Amino acid sequence: MFYWVMKRVFLGPILRLLFRPWVKGLDNIPAEGAAIIASNHLSFSDSIFMPLMVRRPVVFLAKSEYFTGTGIKGRLTALFFRLTNQLPMDRSGGAASAASLGAGMDVLGHGGLLGIYPEGTRSPDAKLYRGKVGVARLALEAGVPVIPVAMIGTDKVQPIGKRLPNIRRIGMIFGEPLDFSEFHDQVEDRAVQRKVTDAIMFELMRLSGQEYVDEYAAVVKLRQSAAADGGAAAAQ
Numbered sequence: 001m002f003y004w005v006m007k008r009v010f011l012g013p014i015l016r017l018l019f020r021p022w023v024k025g026l027d028n029i030p031a032e033g034a035a036i037i038a039s040n041h042l043s044f045s046d047s048i049f050m051p052l053m054v055r056r057p058v059v060f061l062a063k064s065e066y067f068t069g070t071g072i073k074g075r076l077t078a079l080f081f082r083l084t085n086q087l088p089m090d091r092s093g094g095a096a097s098a099a100s101l102g103a104g105m106d107v108l109g110h111g112g113l114l115g116i117y118p119e120g121t122r123s124p125d126a127k128l129y130r131g132k133v134g135v136a137r138l139a140l141e142a143g144v145p146v147i148p149v150a151m152i153g154t155d156k157v158q159p160i161g162k163r164l165p166n167i168r169r170i171g172m173i174f175g176e177p178l179d180f181s182e183f184h185d186q187v188e189d190r191a192v193q194r195k196v197t198d199a200i201m202f203e204l205m206r207l208s209g210q211e212y213v214d215e216y217a218a219v220v221k222l223r224q225s226a227a228a229d230g231g232a233a234a235a236q
Contacts, residue, residue, distance in 0.1 A: 011048075011052070012052045015048070015049065015052060016052075018167050019049070019157065019167065019168070019169060019170050020169045021049060021052075021053060021169070021170050021171060021172065022169070022170075022171040022172075023053050023171065023172050023173075023174070024171075024172075024173045024174065025173055025174035025175060025176070026053065026054070026055075026174055028147055028174045028175060028176050028177060029054055029055070029056065029113070029147060029174060030145075030177070031055075031056075032111070033111055033144075034107075034108040034109070034110075034111045034112060034113070034114075034142060034144045035108075035113055035114075035144050035145050035146070035147055035177065036108070036113075036114050036115075036116060036135065036138060036139055036142075036144055036145070036146045036147070037050075037054075037058060037113055037114065037115045037116070037146075037147050037149055037174075038115075038116055038117075038118050038135050038146050038147070038148050038149070038200050038204070039115060039116075039117055039148075039149045039150075039151055039204075040117070040119065040123070040128055040149075040150055040151055040204050040208050040210065041117040041119050041121065041122045041123060041151075042122065042123055042126060042151050042153075042154045042155035043122065043151070043154035043155050043157060043158045043159070043160075044122070044158055044160075045154050045157055045158045045165060046117075046151050046154050047060050047062065047086060047115070049151070049154060049170060049172070050115070050149060050151065050172055051115070053172060054113065056112075056113050057112065057113065058113045058114075058115045059086070059087060059107045059112055059113065059114055059115065060086040060087070060114075060115040060116070061086070061087055061103070061104055061114070061115070061116050061117075062086040062087065087103050087104070087107075101134055101137060101138060104116065104138050105138065105141060105142055108138065108142040108144055109142070114138070116134070116135050116138070118131030118132055118134075118135045118197060118200060118201060118204075119131060119132070119216075119217045120132045120216070120217065120218055121217050121218050121221065122160060122217070123155070123210075123217055124160065124217060124220055124221050124224060125220075126155050126210065127210055127211045127212070127213050128201065128204060128205050128208060128210035128211065128212045128213070129212075129213050129215060129216060129217035129220065130201070130213070130214050130215055130216050130217075131197040131198070131200060131201040132197070132216070133190070133193040133194060133196075133197045135196075135197060135200060136180075136192070136193040136194070136195075136196035136197045136200070137187060137193060139180055139196065140180060140183055140184055140186070140187040140192070140193070140196065141187050143181065143184050145177035145178060145179055145180075146177065146178040146180070146200055147174055147175065147176075147177050147178070148174075148175040148178065148200060148203040148204050148207060149172055149173065149174045149175065149207075150172065150173045150175070150204055150207035150208035150209075150210075151170070151171075151172050151208070152170060152171035152172060152173065152208065153168065153169065153170040153171060154170050156168055156170075157170055173207045173208070175203050175206075175207050178199065178200060178203065180196050180199075183195075183196060
């Protein structure tokens, strides 16, 4: 809470002045009680801009690689993510992923707001990709609403690989809460998990206007990396 207050008091005015964020639907965030905020993921800076606009603290699940870097840069990155209310999310599957979801359940169990990127990683090309079912498991098990939020223009502020941001206006649209209470007794049903996740992704597509690709972003990134490596090898 302390770091959230400091961020809003000191960092918030600077970012508002530079990037002039516009916001729609902020009243869709409940004034109290647990909820999941499910966002598209265009940029590293999404986790900075969006929580600054919300009147309550938002705890994000961020990929665990951000917390395990080595050297000065790695330690500073891990410190930044901890100070900005983010928890490591292990995406390797099995018990590790279950433990990460357990950390998210703890946030919801205490009545907090949990931010999550259903795509699991940043979009490589500003398109919206298939969501992973972890967001559905959390929503069904905790029995909480899901508020979709579309980040607009953050990919232009800080494209993948760019360290220093471009100064330009960004926006965000908070959609109406999605209620999946009819499925709360089917939390282990994979078909239901997929149905709920797809419903969330449809709302993100509608709010953001992004082109939807029914493929995991991580798979696309691996394919692009392999193609780049192959091209580099052929050029040698």
